Amino acid sequence: MEDKNFEYDSDVDSLYIYNSDGSESIKGSIVVNSLIFDIGVTGKALGVEIENASEFLNIPKIALNQIKDAKLKVITKGNILYLCFLVDSGMKIYNFNYMIPQSKISLTC
Numbered sequence: 001m002e003d004k005n006f007e008y009d010s011d012v013d014s015l016y017i018y019n020s021d022g023s024e025s026i027k028g029s030i031v032v033n034s035l036i037f038d039i040g041v042t043g044k045a046l047g048v049e050i051e052n053a054s055e056f057l058n059i060p061k062i063a064l065n066q067i068k069d070a071k072l073k074v075i076t077k078g079n080i081l082y083l084c085f086l087v088d089s090g091m092k093i094y095n096f097n098y099m100i101p102q103s104k105i106s107l108t109c
Helices: 053-057
Strands: 006-009 014-018 026-032 035-040 045-050 069-077 080-088 093-101
Touching (some): 014 053, 045 053, 045 069
Antiparallel strands (some): 006 014, 026 035, 035 045, 069 080
């Protein structure tokens, strides 16, 4: 069985999707609304935390408690950073995509 790459904490309504095996250290974070992207020392997105996940994603807490899979993908094209992730509740797959100009991104350390 494959290790899961996400955690949902229903007490604080926070979903974290991992994009790393934990071997790379976190350099800082990119905060975009209710999304916090952890960035590694090589510039790779290591994970995303979604605060107030049920409200932000418009997914009921019961569905978030039953997540089967979640994925995070970050693509850089020119000056644009594409932040993409999906959440598979077993009943429905939710896709989320954000385009952010790199000039608008500040890395917090």
